[in-house]
Amino acid sequence: MTYTYAIEVEDLTLAYEEKPVLWDIDLHVPEGILMAIMGPNGAGKTTLIKSILGLLTPAAGTVRIYGRPYREQRHLVAYVPQRGSVDWDFPTSVLDVVMMGRYGSLGWLRRPGLKERELALEALNKVDMSHLAHRQISQLSGGQQQRTFLARALVQDARVYFMDEPFQGVDATTERAIVDLLKELRAQGKTVVAVHHDLQTVPEYFDWVTLINVHRIASGPVVEVFTEDNLRLAYGGRVGFLTHSGDDGRER
Amino acid sequence: MIELLNNLLFDYTIRTVALGAATLGLVSGALGTFAVLRRQSLLGDAMSHAALPGVVIAFMLTGSKAPLVLIVGAALAGWLGTLCLINIVRYTRIKEDSALGLILSVFFGLGLMLLTFLQRSPDARQAGLDNFLFGQAATLLERDVVTMAIVGGLALLVLALLWKEFKLLSFDRNYGSSLGFPMQVLDVLLMSLFVIAIVIGLQAVGVILMSAMLVAPAAAARQWTDRLSIMVLLAAFFGAVSGVAGALISSLGRNLSTGPVVVLCISAIVLVSLLLAPNRGLIWTWIRRVRNRRRLRLKPVLRDLYALTNQHDNPYYPHHIDALRTTTGGGGVRWTLTVLEELGWVQRINQNHWALTPDGLSEAKRLTTGDVMRET
Amino acid sequence: MTQLQIEIQLIGIVTAVACALPGVFLVLRQVAMMSDAISHTVLLGIVIAFFIAGSLESPLLIVGAAMMGVVTISLVEMLVNTRLVKQDAAIGLVFPALFSVAVILISRYAGNVHLDVDTVLMGELAFAAFDRWQGWGLDLPRSLWLMSVVLLLNGLLIGLFYKELKLATFDTGLAAALGFSSVLIHYGLMTVVSVTAVAAFEAVGSILVVALMIGPPAAAYLLTDRLSHMLGLSGVLAATGAVGGYWMARWLDANIAGSMAVMVGLIFMVSFLLAPRRGLLALVWRRRRQRWEFAQTALTIHLLNHEGKPEAARENRVTHLQEHLRWKKDFAGQVIRRAEAGALVVRKNGYLVLTENGRLLANKAMTH
Numbered sequence: 003m004t005y006t007y008a009i010e011v012e013d014l015t016l017a018y019e020e021k022p023v024l025w026d027i028d029l030h031v032p033e034g035i036l037m038a039i040m041g042p043n044g045a046g047k048t049t050l051i052k053s054i055l056g057l058l059t060p061a062a063g064t065v066r067i068y069g070r071p072y073r074e075q076r077h078l079v080a081y082v083p084q085r086g087s088v089d090w091d092f093p094t095s096v097l098d099v100v101m102m103g104r105y106g107s108l109g110w111l112r113r114p115g116l117k118e119r120e121l122a123l124e125a126l127n128k129v130d131m132s133h134l135a136h137r138q139i140s141q142l143s144g145g146q147q148q149r150t151f152l153a154r155a156l157v158q159d160a161r162v163y164f165m166d167e168p169f170q171g172v173d174a175t176t177e178r179a180i181v182d183l184l185k186e187l188r189a190q191g192k193t194v195v196a197v198h199h200d201l202q203t204v205p206e207y208f209d210w211v212t213l214i215n216v217h218r219i220a221s222g223p224v225v226e227v228f229t230e231d232n233l234r235l236a237y238g239g240r241v242g243f244l245t246h247s248g249d250d251g252r253e254r
Numbered sequence: 255m256i257e258l259l260n261n262l263l264f265d266y267t268i269r270t271v272a273l274g275a276a277t278l279g280l281v282s283g284a285l286g287t288f289a290v291l292r293r294q295s296l297l298g299d300a301m302s303h304a305a306l307p308g309v310v311i312a313f314m315l316t317g318s319k320a321p322l323v324l325i326v327g328a329a330l331a332g333w334l335g336t337l338c339l340i341n342i343v344r345y346t347r348i349k350e351d352s353a354l355g356l357i358l359s360v361f362f363g364l365g366l367m368l369l370t371f372l373q374r375s376p377d378a379r380q381a382g383l384d385n386f387l388f389g390q391a392a393t394l395l396e397r398d399v400v401t402m403a404i405v406g407g408l409a410l411l412v413l414a415l416l417w418k419e420f421k422l423l424s425f426d427r428n429y430g431s432s433l434g435f436p437m438q439v440l441d442v443l444l445m446s447l448f449v450i451a452i453v454i455g456l457q458a459v460g461v462i463l464m465s466a467m468l469v470a471p472a473a474a475a476r477q478w479t480d481r482l483s484i485m486v487l488l489a490a491f492f493g494a495v496s497g498v499a500g501a502l503i504s505s506l507g508r509n510l511s512t513g514p515v516v517v518l519c520i521s522a523i524v525l526v527s528l529l530l531a532p533n534r535g536l537i538w539t540w541i542r543r544v545r546n547r548r549r550l551r552l553k554p555v556l557r558d559l560y561a562l563t564n565q566h567d568n569p570y571y572p573h574h575i576d577a578l579r580t581t582t583g584g585g586g587v588r589w590t591l592t593v594l595e596e597l598g599w600v601q602r603i604n605q606n607h608w609a610l611t612p613d614g615l616s617e618a619k620r621l622t623t624g625d626v627m628r629e630t
Numbered sequence: 631m632t633q634l635q636i637e638i639q640l641i642g643i644v645t646a647v648a649c650a651l652p653g654v655f656l657v658l659r660q661v662a663m664m665s666d667a668i669s670h671t672v673l674l675g676i677v678i679a680f681f682i683a684g685s686l687e688s689p690l691l692i693v694g695a696a697m698m699g700v701v702t703i704s705l706v707e708m709l710v711n712t713r714l715v716k717q718d719a720a721i722g723l724v725f726p727a728l729f730s731v732a733v734i735l736i737s738r739y740a741g742n743v744h745l746d747v748d749t750v751l752m753g754e755l756a757f758a759a760f761d762r763w764q765g766w767g768l769d770l771p772r773s774l775w776l777m778s779v780v781l782l783l784n785g786l787l788i789g790l791f792y793k794e795l796k797l798a799t800f801d802t803g804l805a806a807a808l809g810f811s812s813v814l815i816h817y818g819l820m821t822v823v824s825v826t827a828v829a830a831f832e833a834v835g836s837i838l839v840v841a842l843m844i845g846p847p848a849a850a851y852l853l854t855d856r857l858s859h860m861l862g863l864s865g866v867l868a869a870t871g872a873v874g875g876y877w878m879a880r881w882l883d884a885n886i887a888g889s890m891a892v893m894v895g896l897i898f899m900v901s902f903l904l905a906p907r908r909g910l911l912a913l914v915w916r917r918r919r920q921r922w923e924f925a926q927t928a929l930t931i932h933l934l935n936h937e938g939k940p941e942a943a944r945e946n947r948v949t950h951l952q953e954h955l956r957w958k959k960d961f962a963g964q965v966i967r968r969a970e971a972g973a974l975v976v977r978k979n980g981y982l983v984l985t986e987n988g989r990l991l992a993n994k995a996m997t998h
Contacts, residue, residue: 015928025995026931055432062928062957081432088426092291093480102426105418106433113418138480154429217931290715295722296663303837345910346902352662352848356898359666359841363891366837367878370885388733466726473719509737514730521727528714536712 007069008033008162008193009054014063016046016053023049025217027063033161034191036184037210038198042237045215047197048084051164055081067162077107080160082151084167090140096150097122097135103157125153130179145176152183163187165196169203181207204228267392271458271505274394274402275497275516278455281406282464283471283493285413285451287486288444290472291424296354297336297445299465302452303358304335306365306461309386310372321398321457324386325405328453335361336445362461388511389460391501402454409450412443420444421482458501460513467493470520477531496520548586548593553621555590556599559610560618569615572607635876638755641773642872642890645830646842648781650868651788652822653843654861657851658799663718664703664820665843667725669827669836671702674732676828681739687772692828699824700817702728755833755886773833780829784822788861795819796857838887842868845894849901852908871897925957925965930974930992933984947981 011029024046031037039047052058054065056072067075080103100122101114108114126132129149134142142150148168155163169177184194184207198204204211204224211228213219213236220227220235289298305328312327313319335357342353385393413420422430423440431437448468455464475488500516529537558581563569579587591608594600599614610618656662672695679694680686702724709720761772788795797804798815827839834842850863874897875890882889903910929951951962966982969975974988984992 013928013932015931017924026928026935028935052428057428057431061924076432076434079432081429083426083428087428089291089293092425093476093482093485094421094425095481098482099425102422102429105422105430105435108418110419111415140480217935290719293716293718295716295718299663299666299722342902345913346852346908348657348848348851349660349662351660352657352844355662355666355840355844356848356895359837360845360891360895360898362837363841363888363895366888367882367884367892368888370888371882374883463726463730465722469719469722470726473715473723477714507738510734511737514733517726517730518734521723521730524723528709528712534714536714 007031008067009195010064010066010069011054012064012066014050014053014060014065016049016058016060016063023216024053024060024214027214027218029212029218029221031193031195031210033193034188035209036188036194036196036207037212038196038204038208039212039214040198040201040204040236041214041219045236047214048166050214051081051166051195051197055079055164078161080155080158080163082155082163082165082168085144085147085151085170090142090147092139094139095136096126096131096139096142099139099150100125100135100153100157103154106158121157121159122153125156126150128156129153129183143173145172148172148176149179152180161192163192163194163196165194167197167199169198169200201233266396268502268505270396270399271391271394271501272498274399274458275391275501275512276494277399277402277406277497278458279467279471279493279495279497279516279520280490281409281493282451282455282467283475283489283491284410284486285447286468286470286493287472287475287482287489288420288424289448289468290476291482294448295469296351296465297339298448298452298468300339300354300358300361301332301336301449302456302461302464303365304361305329305332305449305453305456306362306386307331307368308334309456309461310365310368314368314372321401324457325401325453328456329449331361332449332452333446336449365461385460385511386456387460387462389456389458389463389513389516391458391512392505394458398457405450406454409447412447416440416443458497458512459516460511463513463517466517466520467497470517470524471496474520474524474527477527477534492520492523496523548590551586551590552594552597555587556594556610556614556618557621559600559608560615560622563610570609570611572603572609575606575608578608637771637774638886639873639876641755641771641777641833642876642886643869644774644777644781645834646846646868646872646890647865648777648784648826649830649839649842650846650864651781651784651861652819652826654847654850654857654864655795655799655819656823656843657847658857659816659819661816662844663721664706665823665827666840667706667721668699668702668820668824669831669839669843670725670729671698671732672696672824672828672831673836674698674728674735675701675824676831677732677735681735692825695828695831696821696824698728699820699827703817703820776829777833780826784826787818787822791815791818799857834887834890838891841891841894842871845891845898846871849898852901852905867897867901868894922965922968925961926969926972926974927991927995929965929969929982930984930988931995933975933982934989934992937984951982 007030009029009031011027014024014027014029016024027050039050041047049058053060053063054072056065065072067078072079097119101118103125104114104118104121108118123132123135126135129152131146131149131153134146139147139150148170152165152168155165168180172180184196187194188209196208198208205228208224210222211224212221213227213232215236220232286298289295308327308329308331309324310327311331312323315327316323339350339353339357342348342356343350348356419430419435419440422433422435423437423444427437427441430440451468452464455467459467471489471493472485474492475485478488479485496516496519500519501512503519504510504512504515527535529535532538555578558578559573560569562573562577562581563571575587575591578591591600591602594614595602599611599617600608601611603609653662653665656665675695675698676691678698679688679691682694683690705724706717706720709715709723710717715723763770763772763775765775794815797808798812823843826843827836830839830842846864846868847860849867850860854860854863871894872890875893876886878884878893879886879889901909904912906912932951951957951966957965966975969988970977972987973985974991975982975984977983
């Protein structure tokens, strides 16, 4: 089977109630790149990821992963939701959360066993969290929570990763560790799409960037797309403010 | 006590009541864990109130008081109430709390209306439907308990089979969807299990207080453990214990409904758990805080003693405890000094006089120079 | 109508309106379930006050009940502040416990007086007219006096603090900045709810109190966007529910409070289905219309995105559109026909081309 793109999104349109949130988004993401999705608040970044993953039902459009419809290729895709989207007071341990990454391949009824445990520990090792495997999740720092979520996605052994604001509210060490992890994933030929806020770190962290603001402004390699003009189109007049506050989105 | 135990084992009625109460506590405790973790504690309240018209209508239609008939009626009504609730929240701007209150009161009002409508006919009182308000465990028959056990057992079986899926639903619903599990279906299924847990308890605890059996055991269990599986087991245990205790106590007194007694039993367990559970318990938190505060006082007292001796040539000059009380201020100075003595940093000269030891002197010097460095 | 019937309905109307007014703020501030909790726990306040005063007519009962309302909220907040349980669980723990104590106390120690558990739930509206008070040359049922005073008080308080309540309800941040203590307003509101609940209690029972506090305001919320209108409308709907419920109860020879609650539910259902802008029917109709408008806009945007680009030949062919937009064939055909009829697009040898109108629409949609 031959394919050109890891992710192909065509004409994706989504509306909440009356208001359109995404208009006719096209994306063609080649294999093995790190891509940032950027845009102002309310531009639909999270919505875009969620509708690609079928968590929201689009009004129109198709999503293909490695040339086939998303539904058939779900096992190739891993999702890292926003850290704040779950209740960290839930009674469970880090290891347990990471093992959830294996639930999909386990399927119905079957319980995680020794093999899943080992895979989970391995993934925790990669994010430097193995010493915290048995810790209750409410005792984790923001950075550790994010690493737990990353480990959970790693354990899925996917080829395409969607991450919703992986750098939101994490410490500098964790940010560094996540960047290293992303580069390692790229070296393995995996594709990563991440919602990102900090304009300053884009050229350093990512290869590609997609700018959206309800519709797609531009999508392509950072050197071509990450230009003042495009940013102004996406952010309006606020771009000057944004480029000068590099810490936006990091540490509350 | 012995007599009670004897009754429990050999008295048919009491044994039946206890078994029934244990079953309902077990099932609602285990399932309620998920309601509490998903922040749906008040959903149970709406569901159980909504079940009342179902019980009455089931009786009106069939003329039968068989538990299975009434359970089916209650379950259908509870289900319908939940359906209304979901749709009100989905299609209007009315928030969940208002929708809950509305469903709860309107369905319950309908139940009361129908109940009083029925009571004009002579056989209604003897049908004992008003027992469904506050519960009357004494009316449980063996076949009722068997029905409860079968229905509840099935619900628990589903819970056990779909354990990992329900865990995923409760912790991270969106992630579960991304893995390909049909979360909507699981959501509806779990709510149906809540309805089952509620309806099998209605006869014994009543519609008004049944929701507490869903919330309280889980809230108590949460304090003792950080693991979901243990939490479910503990909640089931607490539910069963309070069910049996409540049913037995109410069977002793005359004119006492089971529901309120059971609720008081489980509330007592909650209170004890909130106060005493290791780690999370309020008393331990309080003790930890006091200890920390006292530990923080060690340094100032040592430093002040050192500062006082600086006024003399002899660094081991004993000082009266009152002098330290003025400089450091506050209470607990004597306690702090005792701790310092255990550390070997001060020694007691007589009843009220204390002096530094050589170790204490070097420690105090280290502390003060550290402070100076920090201040510059 | 006999005088008795008129008086019972009057009690119903006054009670309903008195409950609905503070209810508006419960619904808007999203603390509706507190009315459920409070209407249960005030019973404990009544029982305790009854044991102290030894009479059911002592004003101490209202004081005791109001205090118990405040105690309920404080207990819930205390529990939440320990961070050991979440708020919904805290409510679900506190009120069953307090209510249970009250029920047990009643059945153990107050069984022989006129305070039984059934009355607590259902009220005794049918008998409320027999207990009478004279004043200012009027001979009216005690409940009517009591509820009129409560209604007056509620109206007065809402009138006096209208601005503060409005601000604290819709813009907590601004209210705090302007120095209105939201805690004070919250507790004040809850005290009003408690007093209303206890006064309404013996006439209509605890469950109808909840129905009347939440039902009419919820129905009104679907009918209007203005707070003042919502207050007025809630009062009217509550009174309608009271009168309608009374006649339904007479017709069925059933409990009046239960029937009133059912009537309130029916009123809400009508509002839910038929409200002009926010009702279910209006929503369905609007969605149907918007579906077409939306699809046409989506079509123009799609054409605009690809026009003049190399892939246009593939993307903008009529036969390929349905595949690319993942629309069903019939639906895509309809959308194109409608867009053609509306002069948004024209067909040129198997391709769709935007008209000036279509381009305008697409651009407008993309820039909101």
